[in-house]
Amino acid sequence: MSTLVIVGAGPRATGLLERLVANAAELLPRDRPLHVHLVDPYPPGAGRVWRHAQSPLLRMNSMAEDVTMFTDAGSTIEGPVRPGPSLAEWAARMAEFAPYQPPEDPGVAAELAALAPTDFPTRRAQSAYLDWVFRRTLAERPDRLTVTVHRATVDSVTGTPDGPQQVRLATTTLLADQVVLTLGHLGSEPEPRDQAMADFAERHGLFHLPPAFTSDADLSGLAPGEPVIVRGFGLAFVDLMALLTEGRGGRFEQAGTGPAGAELVYRPSGREPVIHVGSRRGVPYRSKTGYRLQGPPAPLPRYFDAAAVDGLLSRPHPLEFRRDVWPLMAKEIGLGHYHELFHAHPARTTGSWAQFLTAYDQLDWYSPALARLLAAAVPDPADRLDFEALDRPLAGLEFDSSEQLQKHLRACIAEDADRRADPAHSADLGAFLALLSLFGQLPRLVASGRLGARSTATELDGWWTGFFNYLASGPPGFRLRQLLALAEAGVVRFLGADLRVTADEATGSFLATSPSVPGHQVRTSALIEAYLPRHATARTDSPVLRALHRAGELAEEVVTDSTGTHRSGLVAVDPADGRILDPSLGGRPHPRRRALGPYANGRAFAAFARPATNAPVFRQNDAAARAILRSLV
Incomplete structure (x- = not known):
């Protein structure tokens, strides 16, 4: 045997x-x-x-x-x-x-x-x-x-x-x-940054939760009404949000309907902490769509297929992810997006899909000619893919006060929740499905060893992994509705982008700052690292x-x-x-x-x-x- x-x-x-x-x-x-x-x-x-x-x-x-x-x-x-x-x-x-x-x-x-x-x-x-x-x-x-x-x-x-x-x-x-x-x-075991924060918390009797699996985390040390800095705005944050609000006896109630579904209000139990959340982007992951494609599926893959990877691997020089690989991946995502737009919402496009595809096939993703094609074929900029704007929605924005930031982010989150619930924007789902299709070829490319060390570290394991999770691994739409209700109730406060958290030995507290609101500081006795252990x-x-x-x-x-x-x-x-x-x-x-x-x-x-x-x-x-x-x- x-x-x-x-x-x-x-x-x-x-x-x-x-x-x-x-x-x-x-x-x-x-x-x-x-x-x-x-x-x-x-x-x-x-x-x-x-x-x-x-x-x-x-x-x-x-x-x-x-x-x-x-x-x-x-x-x-x-x-x-x-x-x-x-x-x-x-x-x-x-x-x-x-x-x-x-x-x-x-x-x-x-x-x-x-x-x-x-x-x-x-x-x-x-x-x-x-x-x-x-x-x-x-x-x-x-x-x-x-x-x-x-x-x-x-x-x-x-x-x-x-x-x-x-x-x-x-x-x-x-x-x-x-x-x-x-x-x-x-x-x-904690990374050096997290270990330093843990040691600081132990010295000063503070609450610190390093990267952890949320379902296993002990949150009992957070007192009702206690302000807590949460670093990370992805799925770990969403789980923490649920456990620290509904999980402590609060409840969401429907209060009328909005353009894309029920609007919620939050009724606190009084046992919740006050959650101050920020991250590199400063916004939550994009929510999942709640509908199916309105048109036929796109013929994927077309640009990032086995032949494309063969072509990449045949190049004599070492590969760089952003320079060599990402343009093909971006064009594939664009195919899924525009295929759905042309087939399901033709009134928002000009010309035929066949004409568009013939021209699209010939152009590189970052070429000025492609930008001109998209401007002509898709009149409304809101219907065009803009990866840079998606990636860093708060880039270059500064607010005079924290309250201005709160208002701006509530509007952004409401817009995302509405859009992802509205089949009129089903091109977003077309892009999402094309995004998932990329993983059919990615393992072979990674296994080839042709990506350089710097590119693997900063572009593949760094930028790409974070960008994919942000676009494709977001929460259900109702979670963003709940987040809005919590923000309106003052249970959640937004800190902004490029969040920096430091340990202030002089006061024995954690200090959060963000260039989104210059000069604004939040000081707490509790810090949660809201992401999975690496x-x-x-x-x-x-x-x-x-x-x-x-x-x-x-x-x-x-x-x-x-x-x-x-x-x-x-x-x-x-x-x-x-x-x-x-x-x-x-x-x-x-x-x-x-x-x-x-x-x-x-x-x-x-x-x-x-x-x-x-x-x-x-x-x-x-x-x-x-x-x-x-x-x-």
Whole structure:
């Protein structure tokens, strides 16, 4: 019998297990059974991030119809395609999908019964879906593939490359022919900046929350009415906002309707702190759209496809992301945007789509000729893509007072919420879908090693990652309505862009300033860093990764060239199938160890995906599963 140990039993492990089951008929010898050990202290299927045991206030930032764990006809994989329902389809017809087991939590059961395809589910609802996917995968496995679940933590993995691997748990050691680490999102010891703030807070008896997973954070140290500086305006902030307001007994009430939906007022409980929030941009992430495309899907990809990446990789000089790659990506996003505008809202365009596309094909994204084409074909500037204005909406703006900033930002947030709820602006969704399509080719480009160190650090891992999250990873629109209500109630105050937080030893307090309001200061005894921990291999909180790193059998990705050295903090793997690049083997892939997940250097492998997108995660899971099964012959 062959043995595989999968460390981590969340959605990434479930996806890999599903591919093992799918490929077993072809690749698992009938005379050599496979036993799989799944090891995770959290429930299998959901894992830590999606476990049921978290606040019902916390939501996904994807619509129910946009979440699937299954391959489909568009998946370009070597193994068999085995379709399955999206979260929305499963919730609508749960009893039809075996093995049927109603959710034990009546709140989750009620939510799933009423869930619309365009709703943004709670994370508890997603937990129920992932639990069902895991149970379905077990039910469909062949008899010669067995599974044991261990609710435990792996401390270390040892063993020679040509021999069994010893996987040590607290009370036992598992022997394995193959080991896969599917650890999900990981924490790290604080970075120097965060550690300095933590030390300052400890010296002065202040409240400080370093980067953390919000569902795990202890917020009890924040007193009612206490002012708190929150650095970060993304999804971590949205979760904190919910937990510190509704989570403390406040409530939102409808107060009439606006142009794009219900207007809200917030009724405080009196237990809320006063939240002063700012960030580099100074504005929240753009909210998700709440509608579908109004026209036909754009034919993606067209400009950033396999041939385009081939062309980039054939260039003799090292690549720079902003100079060489981004113009192709931007043009692809533009295609999605303008395709939807021409097809769904032709009255706001001039000429035909065919005429526009013929001209668009010939022009570079940043060329003056393209600007002239867009000005002629799309008369209203509000219908044109302007990435620079999107990226830094407060750039160059200064306000005479904090109150002027509050008024300006409330108007900006209301405008974004209205626009993202109005199908008349469905070109925004066309751009969003094109943005997601870029990840079909990005892993190959990253794996090529052709991007220079400086470009990888400041442009790929810096600007691009932040810009993508800002445009594509925002909250549901109703969260911005809630934010407006909280701002109107004085529970949330905006600090502005390019936020600077310093530790004032003289007064024993945190001090926040922003050039958006010159001379304005906010002084508090509490600071929250509202963003996820950045994975750093050398400081990881994963015992097994830490042990492998200290043994010199695992390394972080390092890019070195004439422009410098960039340490990404991500575990260096072969992106094709996740094999760990082992320094003790001269940097060659370890034949028995893999690492799959956001802490590895693929940069494009989410645990689940939108249907019909040929998601990179399904391709990598299938490749890894087939490689594992072949290695056991």
